[in-house]
Amino acid sequence: MIDLKVAIIGATGYAGIELVRLLLRHPEAELTYLTSDSYTGQELAAVYPHLTGLLQSSLALSIHDDGVSTLKAIDVHTIAQCADVVFLSLPAGLSSALVPQLLEQGLRVIDLGGDHRIPADLYEAWYKKMPADAAIFRQAVYGLTEIARTKVAGATFISNPGCYTTAAQLAILPSLQAGWIDGRRIIIDAKSGVSGAGRGVGLGTHFSEINENFKAYKIGAHQHTPEIEYHLSLASGQDTCVTFAPHLVPMTRGILATSYLPLQSKACGQLTQEQIYETYQEFYQDSPFVRIRPIGQFPQTKEVYGTNYCDIGLYLDQRTKQLIAVSVIDNLVKGAAGQAVQNLNVMYGLDETTGLEMSPLYP
Template identity: 45%
Template sequence: MIKVGIIGATGYAGAEIVRLLQAHPDAQVVWYGSRSYIDKKYSETFGNFYKLVDSKCLDDNMEELANEVDVIFTATPQGLCASLVNDDILNKVKIIDLSADFRLKDVKIYEEWYKIEHKSPQYIEEAVYGLCEINRDKIKNARLIANPGCYTTCSILTAYPLVKEGLIDPDTLIVDALSGVSGAGRGGKVANLYCEVNESAKPYGVAVHRHTPEIEEQLGYAAGKKLTINFTPHLVPMNRGILATEYATLVKKDGALPTASDIRAAYEKYYGKEKFIRILEHGVYPETRWVEGSNFTDIGFKIDERTGRIIMMGALDNLVKGAAGQAVQNMNIMFGFDEAKGLDLVPSFP
């Protein structure tokens, strides 16, 4: 049994980690960290944990926490984990950071897009980008994991095999993605109030969303070159879910465009044995309702022969595979557990 500490346990992603670990046979949460609710019972903050979690919320003292647990999840805003981590802590405990502090390998790009100074750039190179299906071997021996963002997980997984196999021109890639409101976090913001969101859909962060360089960097590794893409997120009136629709020009080989069989073979090559990626049948497209509450990513595609382009679609639950579920999956890999422990969840519907 490993001991787990969570800093940011009273945010949506932190609470989802707590929920998932309630069903994990080899992990026990012993530290529910929260700046806003110190000494308040955790179940008073989230009533769904009544009679399940009796503990009180503690502070975010990572120095003390590192002496108490085997792994720390930091489900916090950008900048906090980087300001707290040090050699002494990393020598004692593994850290899975759900913020963007260690996702980007170029500190200048991080500071440009996030508008804050990075407090511990010396750990950026060491940190492993925790996209489990792609970086599993690196994750196994890591002590610092940069857990990917929700938009990025969906966008990267949807396009990765086709970029890696050279079936699409990645420089033509356009990503349109829709997110439920929980993706914006639990903090009070006028733009996320019920009356502001209900019965409406809107683009935001157009051409400047902070997940853009993360998608570019990771797909750039697959392409073997630096990429520049178009990424436009949209807020839609639902609690959970990400749906990414991606467009790219197909690349001819021997004078012919790839067929649907070629595309499916590429997805099967990389994901055929993956438990948490479901490649949908031909003509079936992802829907957020079929992944809600689960760690699955559903992927479908359609070749547009008229334009010589492909339309790729992916869906996941932004709080599970897009955040907490992937973090637990990373933990399982790091500690040598079965990856599915705590994550064997049937999507909930309706």
């Protein structure tokens, strides 16, 4: 038995509380320390009543007098005493200061935020914030698990990918590596549920403004754009350029990315639907969370609801010389907390699916 002691910094945001959901049922992990800036000192079940009665039972061993169910302030030394590994789920710009301290204490770290995903120059240009220390950035393993499995296995510090970027990269990379498409003219039209905007209040998450409504936002300016380009380029060895347009769907969970991949002229007329399907199947044959849909079938966001799956459907449009890839994830699971747990598993040599075996909630 491994029994990892786990701390979550930022436990009351939506990604944080999804980590709680997953780790409460993870057979090898035990939550020991949960922080919250907004609710320090309160019981977690008072903030999230759906957890009523759930933390007591599974967390009896907490070393703290007031128990793990009481939300704490961030205290690196106490965390070092009671945890082996720390998940950070913080707004952009906050984790870059904390990570060095945590690593110095010998803790392993999985950062769900964006601070360590792209180099300093890109970070500054797109996030308009101070970038992380360059040495720390170099230490970070970019944890798109399916692509980086071997690096994750030995890592002490994981930078967990963004939600949109996970859905997009998993759909695009096999085609890019196969040499079928022109990576400099990729268009990604992505659609996300509202939980991706977090639990912060504002008109942008106000029910009456979002419900029965659909909109685009941050076209050409979303900070996931350079993340996609940078890591697609790294993984494929080809220069990529991406037009990325995110949209907001009146639903809580789910991302669907429609990627328009222009065929290289040599691929036109040659490539077949079957060949594409088989290449993707093979590419992901050892990846239990990626499911390639049969030819002619496109995935829907609800079909991965509450799970760590990324489902991909593919369409070859010979008429317009485009390969169209539709990929779906649950933005809070494969797009955040689930992939973080998947990385935890790989990091510690556990089966990749440990604690993540649930079926999608449908309907």
